[in-house]
Amino acid sequence: MSFFSDEQERQLFTTLxxxxxxxxxxxxxxxxxxxxxxxGAAGVAKSASASTANLPPQVPQWxxxxxxGVLTNPYGKPSHFESEVIRRxxxxxxxxxxxxxxxxxxxSLSGIITPNSLVFERHHSGVPDIDPEQHRLVIxxxxxxxxxxxxxxxxxxxxxxxxxxxxxxxNGGMEWxxxxxxxxxxxxxxxxxxxxxxxxxxxxxxxxGIKPQAKWVLAEGADGAGMARSIPLEKALDDTIIVYAQNxxxxxxxxxxxxxxxxxxxxxxxxxxxLRRLKIxxxxxxxxxxxxxxxxxxxDGRARKFSFVQECNSVITSPAxxxxxxxxxxxxxxxxxxxxxxxxxAVDISLxxxxxxxxxxxxxxxxSKSLTRFSIMHHWQGNPMLLQSxxxxxxxxxxxxxxxxxxxxxxxxxxxKNSIHTWKLDANGEVSNVQxx
Amino acid sequence: MYNLVNTVSLKFFGLCxxxxxxxxxxxxxxxxxxxxxxxxxxxxxxxxxxSTEIAGWDIDVRPDGVGLPVGSGSVEQGxxxxxxxxxxxxxxxxxxxxRYPKLAGGxxxxxxARPEKTVGSYWPxxxxxxxxxxxxxxxxxxxxxxxxxxxxxxxxVLNLNDILDDDAVVDQxxxxxxxxxxxxxFYLDTRPDIQNDRCMQDCLKDTEQKLVSSLAxxxxxxx
Numbered sequence: 001m002s003f004f005s006d007e008q009e010r011q012l013f014t015t016l017x018x019x020x021x022x023x024x025x026x027x028x029x030x031x032x033x034x035x036x037x038x039x040g041a042a043g044v045a046k047s048a049s050a051s052t053a054n055l056p057p058q059v060p061q062w063x064x065x066x067x068x069g070v071l072t073n074p075y076g077k078p079s080h081f082e083s084e085v086i087r088r089x090x091x092x093x094x095x096x097x098x099x100x101x102x103x104x105x106x107x108s109l110s111g112i113i114t115p116n117s118l119v120f121e122r123h124h125s126g127v128p129d130i131d132p133e134q135h136r137l138v139i140x141x142x143x144x145x146x147x148x149x150x151x152x153x154x155x156x157x158x159x160x161x162x163x164x165x166x167x168x169x170x171n172g173g174m175e176w177x178x179x180x181x182x183x184x185x186x187x188x189x190x191x192x193x194x195x196x197x198x199x200x201x202x203x204x205x206x207x208x209g210i211k212p213q214a215k216w217v218l219a220e221g222a223d224g225a226g227m228a229r230s231i232p233l234e235k236a237l238d239d240t241i242i243v244y245a246q247n248x249x250x251x252x253x254x255x256x257x258x259x260x261x262x263x264x265x266x267x268x269x270x271x272x273x274x275l276r277r278l279k280i281x282x283x284x285x286x287x288x289x290x291x292x293x294x295x296x297x298x299x300d301g302r303a304r305k306f307s308f309v310q311e312c313n314s315v316i317t318s319p320a321x322x323x324x325x326x327x328x329x330x331x332x333x334x335x336x337x338x339x340x341x342x343x344x345x346a347v348d349i350s351l352x353x354x355x356x357x358x359x360x361x362x363x364x365x366x367x368s369k370s371l372t373r374f375s376i377m378h379h380w381q382g383n384p385m386l387l388q389s390x391x392x393x394x395x396x397x398x399x400x401x402x403x404x405x406x407x408x409x410x411x412x413x414x415x416x417k418n419s420i421h422t423w424k425l426d427a428n429g430e431v432s433n434v435q436x437x
Numbered sequence: 438m439y440n441l442v443n444t445v446s447l448k449f450f451g452l453c454x455x456x457x458x459x460x461x462x463x464x465x466x467x468x469x470x471x472x473x474x475x476x477x478x479x480x481x482x483x484x485x486x487x488s489t490e491i492a493g494w495d496i497d498v499r500p501d502g503v504g505l506p507v508g509s510g511s512v513e514q515g516x517x518x519x520x521x522x523x524x525x526x527x528x529x530x531x532x533x534x535x536r537y538p539k540l541a542g543g544x545x546x547x548x549x550a551r552p553e554k555t556v557g558s559y560w561p562x563x564x565x566x567x568x569x570x571x572x573x574x575x576x577x578x579x580x581x582x583x584x585x586x587x588x589x590x591x592x593x594v595l596n597l598n599d600i601l602d603d604d605a606v607v608d609q610x611x612x613x614x615x616x617x618x619x620x621x622x623f624y625l626d627t628r629p630d631i632q633n634d635r636c637m638q639d640c641l642k643d644t645e646q647k648l649v650s651s652l653a654x655x656x657x658x659x660x
Contacts, residue, residue: 095536
């Protein structure tokens with residue numbers, strides 16, 4: 001609550017500015033300082049100068065001084081005004097932070113690329129500190145020629161660069177039974193999309209020569225968890241990449257520095273980080289992460305195994321709990337859609353909880369297995385709404401409702417929840433997480 | 438004058454050098470033609486991996502026993518090791534301390550509203566347990582256990598789940614003979630399993646929807 005209106009404050013400051021002009025320099029500064037202190041006492045406090053001192057017709061403070069020079073931050077960092085745009089975790093999800101997860105602030109992103117610093121983290125034994133000079137990738141098993149590759153060796157192969165989404169199989173998995181996450185960051189934030197550079201796994205497999213009996217590839221990490229997954233050879237020969245760079249720079253430690261696997265469109269856990277070993281075999285291994293974890297328990301007590309694909313999904317990112325509307329008028333309603341089976345073909349938006357739908361525009365790049373932006377312009381009258389988005393991918397698959405998912409799979413499968421999400425927009429513009437069923 | 442001479446001679450020498458170099462290159466390329474890049478052909482990049490080098494890292498074990506090293510361990514020995522190295526996190530009886538995972542119990546609970554997935558109730562193969570303990574446990578010191586210690590701890594965790602008797606001893610052969618209660622509980626992914634319609638208007642005319650705004654009790658599984 002400000003004592004004066006914004007307009008009054010602006011007038012006061014203009015008057016002060018004009019009246020103090022005839023005073024000599026130091027006197028003028030003293031006069032202004034005491035006048036501002038007085039205004040502060042009147043209840044305007046800092047917010048007054050913050051909200052108006054830099055607005056037209058005032059010349060902003062930053063236009064009247066010199067800023068810091070080059071190399072103030074040799075690597076660079078975001079404006080301190082963006083300090084709220086960070087990864088966050090839900091403390092009650094895991095026993096400790098060594099095997100835990102942090103989520104991407106999706107509501108603060110623009111376009112389809114997730115900055116490296118904001119890509120969600122999921123690791124099982126913490127982040128290893130790997131010296132790239134000493135890191136090795138061993139490829140053996142059913143191959144003609146087992147080899148060891150250094151990071152220098154890997155850089156010599158033909159390379160590919162592709163934009164792909166990366167999503168944890170458990171993204172949204174806390175909400176099979178009902179909504180319980182208070183923000184988009186926590187409901188969908190185990191999701192990211194980056195430009196990845198590396199060598200196709202098929203190039204490396206051609207190098208070692210796989211034997212005819214070969215059917216599976218074990219990918220294993222160099223972290224304390226020795227994270228390991230069985231990848232069908234078909235995928236390995238299709239689009240799997242051995243990645244060393246992410247968004248133009250070396251991988252981040254929490255993303256697998258110096259080397260990771262990327263299985264485009266598949267659950268994140270299969271994209272083994274800190275990749276140290278690939279073993280070719282005729283059968284899968286049934287590792288802990290493909291039996292105890294990352295299997296989908298159905299209602300009948302049986303579980304689906306090797307459930308790799310992240311099916312077509314979408315979510316509205318604006319408005320969202322952390323991006324409310326501020327008063328009636330025109331707004332861009334927008335979000336992300338993605339599919340592990342290819343490109344997004346269409347996205348529909350409903351404002352009435354799924355009764356009627358309108359097709360949104362796909363804005364920006366529409367790439368296979370990548371985040372895709374969709375939006376509509378909407379003139380909001382200040383009425384409550386139930387907002388939903390429904391994506392369709394190029395295979396014709398249509399994102400299901402939570403009711404359909406539960407009817408088919410029950411509520412205990414944790415992974416691969418890709419149902420249509422509902423945001424409840426209240427008359428005051430606030431948004432909350434709800435489910436319609 | 439001196440400068441001019443110098444420049445001229447420099448130019449002259451430069452030209453000579455360039456000519457010499459290009460003819461040398463020509464000769465070189467005639468002798469060793471530039472290898473052409475063939476999609477799928479080997480580049481001979483990297484070094485051969487010797488069996489000794491591979492052995493140190495080759496730790497994976499399969500359900501058919503491939504990869505399991507020679508060794509043995511007893512439930513009795515496992516109980517002692519477990520108390521020292523595992524119980525603080527997984528509880529004296531595998532019941533889990535705090536938020537750390539349970540290792541035992543939950544038999545017959547997979548169809549319940551809150552199923553308990555443990556080694557005994559859910560895991561299909563003993564090889565997975567052996568492999569995981571060796572590669573990742575104890576949590577604070579992965580890959581620190583000796584082969585026989587892994588056998589003993591595997592035996593003890595199976596004993597906690599009433600799958601092995603108190604006096605049992607296991608080795609690379611007998612471990613593979615143990616059938617886990619939920620070994621037939623898994624089947625291959627059947628997705629896409631749901632077919633939604635792309636209805637555009639009056640989609641809810643026959644349906645009544647209930648709005649749920651928050652779960653009373655948080656459900657804590659991440660994955």
